[in-house]
């Protein structure tokens with residue numbers, strides 16, 4: 001069994017999540033942060049889900065699952081704590097299913113993610129060791145610290161302004177630029193541009 005890594009444009013995506021526990025919440029955070037629309041069906045929910053529902057970032061139906069919840073859904077995350085129920089939901093679902101209790105029964109899985117602004121790093125072990133995935137993400141968190149958020153923004157702006165200047169775009173991918181302050185980055189960029197023009 002292997003999975004295809006793919007990044008979907010989430011604006012048009014709608015996910016139904018059955019269950020509102022800790023694991024469902026981990027998945028829902030990812031969906032909400034990506035801008036996908038989310039409906040949660042569960043008699044209970046974590047504080048995060050309840051709060052996001054109040055903020056209208058998602059819809060929460062506070063009741064047990066019913067067949068109609070997934071009959072027309074394209075993407076469903078099944079995250080209850082009941083095996084038989086999870087099996088039944090999967091059978092009734094029209095679309096693609098992620099079972100948080102069994103990767104091998106899933107049509108798709110969600111990798112672990114680390115975001116630094118526009119930088120997205122995803123980690124997966126193909127469900128062989130979520131514990132190793134967790135460890136790798138923690139070490140990446142240290143390696144790719146908060147500095148990357150503004151750095152990626154800077155790189156993105158430079159790429160728009162100097163789209164055809166491949167040499168310059170290579171030069172700024174450098175540890176020095178990562179560590180500069182915002183002002184220093186701008187000054188050093190201008191220096192490089194002037195040097196090229198000479």
Ligand SMILES: C[C@@]1(CC(=O)O)c2cc3[nH]c(cc4nc(cc5[nH]c(cc(n2)[C@H]1CCC(=O)O)[C@@](C)(CC(=O)O)[C@@H]5CCC(=O)O)C(CC(=O)O)=C4CCC(=O)O)c(CCC(=O)O)c3CC(=O)O
Nearest residue numbers: 026101102103109110112124125126127129130131133134
């Ligand atoms: C397929 C996937 C889910 C998907 O489809 O989305 C999946 C599936 C399963 N996990 C299970 C168990 C555990 N999962 C964790 C932890 C995490 N699991 C995450 C991801 C994924 N887990 C996806 C694949 C990632 C990959 O390929 O590596 C992390 C990394 C990210 C996240 O969840 O956001 C998150 C770290 C959170 C953090 O950073 O804090 C721990 C440890 C812990 O909680 O500390 C345990 C117990 C130890 C163990 O079992 O290893 C079980 C058995 C369930 C059961 O027993 O019923 C299944 C089902 C199966 O394996 O079939």
Ligand SMILES: NC(=O)C1=CN([C@@H]2O[C@H](COP(=O)(O)OP(=O)(O)OC[C@H]3O[C@@H](n4cnc5c(N)ncnc54)[C@H](O)[C@@H]3O)[C@@H](O)[C@H]2O)C=CC1
Nearest residue numbers: 019020021022023024041042043044064065080081100101
């Ligand atoms: N993918 C992963 O990383 C992991 C997955 N798991 C699996 O995830 C499952 C869920 O774990 P937790 O979130 O910790 O469980 P939990 O017990 O905190 O949450 C279960 C949720 O399902 C809801 N639920 C129960 N009956 C329902 C129904 N009839 N209709 C709708 N919702 C219903 C409950 O109200 C609750 O919100 C576990 O049973 C385990 O198999 C466990 C650990 C890690």
